[in-house]
Amino acid sequence: MSAAPVSGSSRYLVLAAMIFAVAMTFIDQTIVSIAVPDIQRELSLTTTGVQWAVNAYLLTLAAFFAFGGRLADTVGHRKMVVLGVLIFAAASACCGFTPQGSLAEAWLVAFRAVQGIGGAIMFPAALAIVVQNFALRERGRALALFFGIAGGLTAIGPVLGGYLTEWTWRAIFWVNLPVAAIALLLIALSKPVTASRPAPMDYRGLALIASGVALSVFGFQQSQIWGWSNPAIGLCIAAGVLLLIVFAVVEKRTASPLIQVDIFRIRAFSVQNLVLGISMLVFVPVFFFSSEYAQISLGDSSANAGIFLLYFFIGFVIASQLGGRMLDRDGAKRPVVIGCVLAAVGFYLWAGDATTLRFGSQQWDVVLAGAGMGFMLTPASTDAVNRASRLSYGEATGITQTVRNYAASLGLAVLGTVLVTELRSRLTDSLVAQGLPHAQAVSEAAHLSQVQARSGGGSSANIPQFFRADFAHATQAVLYWMAAIMAVAAVVAMIGLRPGVQAEIAAEEQQAQPTADEPDRP
Incomplete structure (x- = not known):
């Protein structure tokens, strides 16, 4: 049967251990993007190579989440967390020691891919440990801390990356080593006990x-x-x-x-994954696009561009705690719907103020957008795993994380296309207004829009005013799309989710767990 939740402060020591373990995976989703220009310049990487230095991690992370969840349930959650931390830390060290020369590109891309595999093994097991060590009525609060702190680190990534890059870009990988050491120490001290279910792979x-x-x-x-x-x-x-x-x-x-597809017959599980998928079209992409906006349109340094996102992080963390408590008290529907609506309003207001080129007019919009995402993400993720408790937690987490990462990749692609298309149109009009023939303006705009990602990171004096304004308008279009996407998520949650607390159903499902499970004691 499933391991009984432990009591006392040891539960929070387990929670701290798991937060440190997954912190690396969240930080690395965004930290590398800040250092891309420095990495490319020092290692002489091709444009394709530097793209894959970012994408290889996200791709393997998405591809192996389901495997990581199943492996955790069959081999043991604590074993997989420890193994994932070790793989991630070792790959991070290797990324930091990337040699210069012809080997650099293949080396960096390969070990970024290994980082993703380590994260995919680690994350489902870590979340399953948290779920199994907290009673159902306390999971909203516990996972609010888990997702609030760990998810907020996605916003910390650009801040940390900006400062570390001023020393050396290699430090953005080496910073994972002390985090991994703390995680392993806390795991050894807390000794989390969970249930595993041996089965063939x-x-x-x-x-x-x-x-x-x-x-x-x-x-x-x-x-x-x-x-x-x-x-x-x-x-x-x-x-x-x-x-x-x-x-x-x-x-x-x-x-x-590998996955019991009948899990999708559980209505709330399916609806929550749909809501998570829709919201992830926005959540990860917002860090990339707002960082570029801060550097290009506002002319901030990479470090200051990261601070720009701290306002999003503040709203996210505070609202995440409120959403988790509301989940425990009232069920998931109310916080998920409210969060989606707040996020939609926040992104809409942010879009309206983006073209002012003044952060002071946008900061509360950013806080509201972050608060909306924090308010809905924790209850939606927690409710999905709780509703699937008849099956295994690791497997359910693997599914939700696969959905989230798949949607994030789609969001980056589609919203990136919106950004480039709008930017190209704006630049063409600006160049024509400056007297350039239309055909030449179209060609020049196409070239400028392709290199826009490398235009930031310096003083605004290095960026023409018309380019800053045009990029702001392109970002505005993206933010309006984000508002519309979160409005759709609100409608899906409103129609698809049922009100009320799920304690009675989940308790019955817990009792229905197979009795063949053995405590995971490596």
Whole structure:
């Protein structure tokens, strides 16, 4: 049966250990993007190489989450957390020691991919440990701390990356080593005990889902490099989706599947994953786009661009705690709907003020947008895992994280296209207004819009005023899209979720757990 929640301060020591463990995975989602210009310059990387220094991590993280969740449930959660921390830390050290020369590009991309695998093994196991060590009525508050602190570190990444890059870009990888050491120490002290369920690994299912997610995410990632008109983009995405459909059919006929697809028959689990998928179109991309906006339109340094996101982080963390408490008291529907609405309003107001080029007029919009995301993300994620308690927590977490990362990749691709398209149109008009022939203006705008990501990070004096204004208008379009996306999430949550606390249902499901599980005591 499932391990009984422990009592006393030891639960919070376990929680602290798991937060430190997953902190590295959240920080690395955004910290590298700040250092990209320095990495490319020092290592002489190609444009494709530097793109993959960012994308390889996100791709393997998305592709192997389901595997990590299943592995945690069958081998043992604590074992997988420790293994994931060690893999992640070792890969981080290797990234920091990337040699200069012809080997640099392959070395950095390869170890970034290994980082992603380590994170995919670690995260589902860590969340499962937190869930199993807290009683159902306390999970909202506990996971509010987990997601609030760990998720907020996504916003800390650019801040930390900006300051570390001023010393050396290699430090953005080395910073993971002391975090990993603290995590391992806390795990040794807290000795979390969880339940595991030995079962054969479904390698056929693993090959199908990893290939399907990797191919389609690859297509999304390459869309801004190759362009949506390139047939290879559609082919990659279509092939990936087809493999995922085959995976679902095969899993239905597999005795010990990687994922029990019947889990999606649980209404709340399916709806919460849909809400999470929609909101993730916004949550990770907002850090990339707002960082570029701060550097290009506001002319901030990379460090100050990170501080820009701290306002989002402040709103996120505070509202996350409120949303978690509301989940424990009233159920998930109210905080999820309220959070989606607040986020939609926040992004809408932020979009309206983005073209002022003054952060003072935007800061409360940013706080409100962050608060909305924090208010809904913790209850939605917690409710999804709780509702799936008849199945295993690691497996359920692997599913939710696969959905979240898949959607984040799609959001980056689609919203990135919106940004570039709008920027190109604005730049063409600006260049024509300055007397450039239309055909030449179109060509020059296309060139400028392709190199815009490398235009920030310096003084605003180095960026033409018309470019700053045009980039602000392009960012405004993205923020309006984000507002619309969160409004859709609010409608889905309003229609799909049912009100009320789930304690009675979840308690029955807990009692229905198989009795063959053994305590995970490595």
